Amino acid sequence: MSDAAVQPSEQPDASGAVARSGTKTRERDLRFVDRVHLMRTLGLGLGFFCVASVFWLHGASPFAWAALAVHGFVWPHAAWMLARRSAAPARAEFRHLTLDSALGGMWVALMHFNLLPSVLLVTMLSVDKIAVGGMRLVLRTSMFLVAACVLTVVAAGLRVEIATPMAVVIACIPFLVAYPIAISAVMHGMSRKVAQQNRWLTRISTTDELTGLANRRQGFSAAEQALARHRRHGGAAVLVVLDVDRFKQVNDRYGHPAGDQILRRVATTLRQCCRITDTPARYAGDEFVLVLPDTTMQGAIEMTNRFRECLAAEVFERAPGLRCTVSLGAAEAHAEMADVEDWVQQADAALYNAKTGGRDRLVSAPTVVVTQRGTGRAQERAGDSVTTGKLSPRHSAAA
Secondary structure, X not given: OOOOOOOOOOOOOOOOXXXXXXXXXXXXXXXXXXXXXXXXXXXXXXXXXXXXXXXXXXXXXXXXXXXXXXXXXXXXXHHHHHHXXXXXXXXXXXXXXXXXXXXXXXXXXXXXXXXXXXXXXXXXXXXXXXXXXXXXXXXXXXXXXXXXXXXXXXXXXXXXXXXXXXXXXXXXXXXXXXXXXXXXXXXHHHHXXXXXXXXXXXXXXXXXXXXXXXXXXHHHHHHHHHHXXXXXXOOOEEEEEEEEOXXXXXXXXXXXXXXHHHHHHHHHHHHHHOOOOOEEXXXXXXXXXXXXXXXXXXXXXXHXXXXXXXXXXXXXXXXXXXXXXXXXXXXXXXXOOOOHHHHHHHHHHHHHHHHHOOOOOEEEOOOEEEEEEOOEEEEEEOOXXXXXXXXXXXXXXXX
């Protein structure tokens, strides 16, 4: 007389699926079967009293009473055991849900279409099917419900007594109140689980798994926002590209676990040295990108030198004696930039100069000054600004 309000995450695996995937799918299906068992036990137990009140009113036969008792108190547990022992638990459970609908049609006919319990029974069966498999499942199982109802009428004769005495109304109240609340509780739990999964998917789609920083896509998104803000409102913004010096040699000498530890430590140090408005992200391999909105080149130099100082003081358990250094290229946003790719390219060129210039330093891209003359624009390029050594650890921002 009731179904579960929860559907499985997946249908059983197709043939040829790997064993590990098949095991996970079966575990999900078994959890689905367990939830169906809980809801079916509650629904059929409460539904027993609805039908029993009508049977008592009409003086039903002992056979009808026995069948009702078996369906109300034995079938939920039998269906649960059969589904769990099946090679395809979810498919078995869907067959059981179809049988529930057929039995519901039989009880409607045996109650002589008594209005309140009949409507209540059919409505709850439909609500459950929608929750489990949508309207498609409702339509498919409704055919079995109608067929069972017609067959019962043919076998037992057509009798229609739609009047619902107060005793039957009272017997239906527990089912009418408790079961919708139970369905709502289950659906609320499922919606919370879906929300948690969505948050997890959002996190993994924007976060680099190894370092915990924003991934490349998220870093570029932050750069696009900073460049768009610069174009609309002016103000300074700097993009920094950096990579770990001689990282391949570190991997070859100490092993990849040591390399992973270094990348994680670089990420941690970046987070510690950044403001809340800054976006450090992993670019690729041992390269990182750092978006500094509302920051001048001087502010970027001070921030990155603080970062270099902190990183140089780090001790790596997997690489004893290693002093980790980085090379950095920085480019300040200007109106002549075509897009973020242009911005990154300028910072990359500065990074190349930093590496060819001896590493362990920051090189800034040429500054572009734009003047308006009539309808034309003139550009003046200053020389590269190279910063080495240690500056003040203070991280300043442009007004």
